[in-house]
Amino acid sequence: MPIDAQPTTRVRAADELKQVALEQFATVGFAATSLQHIADHAGYSKSSVLYHFTSKEALLEAAIEPAISEFEAVLDDFIAGRGSGRRRRLVARVVDLLLDNRQAVHVFLIQGPSLAELPIIARANDAVRRLADAIGEERESVVDQVRFGIGLGGAAFLLTAGRSFSDADALPADDELREVLHVVLGELLAPGDRPHQTTTD
Amino acid sequence: MPIDAQPTTRVRAADELKQVALEQFATVGFAATSLQHIADHAGYSKSSVLYHFTSKEALLEAAIEPAISEFEAVLDDFIAGRGSGRRRRLVARVVDLLLDNRQAVHVFLIQGPSLAELPIIARANDAVRRLADAIGEERESVVDQVRFGIGLGGAAFLLTAGRSFSDADALPADDELREVLHVVLGELLAPGDRPHQTTTD
DNA sequence: ACGCTACTTGACCGATCGGTCAGATCCTGC
DNA sequence: GCAGGATCTGACCGATCGGTCAAGTAGCGT
Numbered sequence: 001m002p003i004d005a006q007p008t009t010r011v012r013a014a015d016e017l018k019q020v021a022l023e024q025f026a027t028v029g030f031a032a033t034s035l036q037h038i039a040d041h042a043g044y045s046k047s048s049v050l051y052h053f054t055s056k057e058a059l060l061e062a063a064i065e066p067a068i069s070e071f072e073a074v075l076d077d078f079i080a081g082r083g084s085g086r087r088r089r090l091v092a093r094v095v096d097l098l099l100d101n102r103q104a105v106h107v108f109l110i111q112g113p114s115l116a117e118l119p120i121i122a123r124a125n126d127a128v129r130r131l132a133d134a135i136g137e138e139r140e141s142v143v144d145q146v147r148f149g150i151g152l153g154g155a156a157f158l159l160t161a162g163r164s165f166s167d168a169d170a171l172p173a174d175d176e177l178r179e180v181l182h183v184v185l186g187e188l189l190a191p192g193d194r195p196h197q198t199t200t201d
Numbered sequence: 202m203p204i205d206a207q208p209t210t211r212v213r214a215a216d217e218l219k220q221v222a223l224e225q226f227a228t229v230g231f232a233a234t235s236l237q238h239i240a241d242h243a244g245y246s247k248s249s250v251l252y253h254f255t256s257k258e259a260l261l262e263a264a265i266e267p268a269i270s271e272f273e274a275v276l277d278d279f280i281a282g283r284g285s286g287r288r289r290r291l292v293a294r295v296v297d298l299l300l301d302n303r304q305a306v307h308v309f310l311i312q313g314p315s316l317a318e319l320p321i322i323a324r325a326n327d328a329v330r331r332l333a334d335a336i337g338e339e340r341e342s343v344v345d346q347v348r349f350g351i352g353l354g355g356a357a358f359l360l361t362a363g364r365s366f367s368d369a370d371a372l373p374a375d376d377e378l379r380e381v382l383h384v385v386l387g388e389l390l391a392p393g394d395r396p397h398q399t400t401t402d
Numbered sequence: 403a404c405g406c407t408a409c410t411t412g413a414c415c416g417a418t419c420g421g422t423c424a425g426a427t428c429c430t431g432c
Numbered sequence: 433g434c435a436g437g438a439t440c441t442g443a444c445c446g447a448t449c450g451g452t453c454a455a456g457t458a459g460c461g462t
Contacts, residue, residue, distance in 0.1 A: 248422090
């Protein structure tokens with residue numbers, strides 16, 4: 001909701017294109033999404049897309065970079081942090097990040113391995129790997145690592161690809177989804193400390 | 202290592218192509234995998250690929266149909282079956298199916314929504330949806346449905362895309378992985394009945 | 403009115419896509 | 433040795449890919 005009634009049109013085009021592109025990348029896949037497709041869907045010409053973004057890869061980067069930066073921030077905080085509530089805090093922030101950036105997360109987590117050649121994706125993959133390592137070092141149990149992988153990948157799957165598998169009414173509003181994800185991801189990513197059903201605190 | 206020294210060559214080409222194609226489809230994605238790529242990787246020409254399979258789509262179908270049929274069998278057995286051990290049996294069979302058909306599962310589960318236009322994928326998506334509905338009817342709890350989605354999608358993610366996020370030594374042999382998946386998926390898909398950590402171990 | 407800049411676009415480029423087709427080559431039965 | 437089907441391949445097709453470029457058009461400061 002911009003206070004400025006006319007956002008100078010200039011920024012709007014780029015933002016529109018970013019959003020449309022991200023939507024297509026997440027649902028159809030980066031490789032399968034053509035610039036023409038994005039342009040048509042956004043009401044521009046392909047040339048306009050390439051005017052605002054120097055390449056398809058640059059468009060991808062512009063679309064998902066913020067989410068990656070935020071993910072890196074969450075990761076750095078987790079690595080630097082200590083204490084027993086560490087994993088719980090990680091879970092909370094990961095859930096928020098997933099809900100706020102489903103499409104971007106789908107791109108760099110689900111499609112990540114197949115797009116590793118792109119620098120921005122490589123950066124995201126590296127962050128994911130560092131998180132996996134951090135979890136792995138903390139507890140050597142294989143079960144724990146599998147829980148972590150299933151939790152992270154499964155949540156990303158559920159919020160993006162998995163949505164098409166359930167009726168529209170099955171998956172409820174984001175509010176309830178957030179709570180539910182807290183519970184389930186809490187079981188998976190922080191199996192040690194049971195938070196007695198939260199109540200915030 | 203086939204006992205038959207010369208498997209008549211005829212079948213071999215098609216099988217080789219199927220395997221190479223499935224590998225590429227799972228790692229790079231169906232849309233991003235070209236017939237030329239598959240042909241080069243398998244040591245044939247693109248024309249040869251199209252001789253054995255009438256189209257790229259037909260090649261995909263030949264590569265993943267067996268896994269889909271098996272998945273449908275597991276599903277039908279679960280829907281028809283009753284009793285408390287029903288979910289545990291589902292978990293066991295799903296784990297085996299995942300381990301034996303990682304690549305195919307990755308294609309029709311992870312890439313499924315973006316390939317829904319292909320009949321064979323539509324069939325697989327329908328099966329997944331039926332399974333989700335069956336789980337949903339049994340227990341209306343949203344948490345349960347989320348556990349199911351995360352378990353299924355997360356396991357598929359872990360066994361395919363997620364592998365590239367961990368060092369080669371991190372994820373162990375299939376035997377141990379099978380046990381671990383039994384435990385974790387058991388927690389997620391059959392949260393009701395706790396099998397007391399199963400004997401074995 | 404002017405020029406400058408931001409923006410948009412169609413025409414066009416080489417490369418590659420999935421797919422067709424007409425031969426080569428090879429293998430087997432006779 | 434030869435006919436015939438199975439297999440394999442290069443040449444080729446129209447369509448589409450990501451990307452370039454020059455010619456516009458719109459809006460703003462002067």
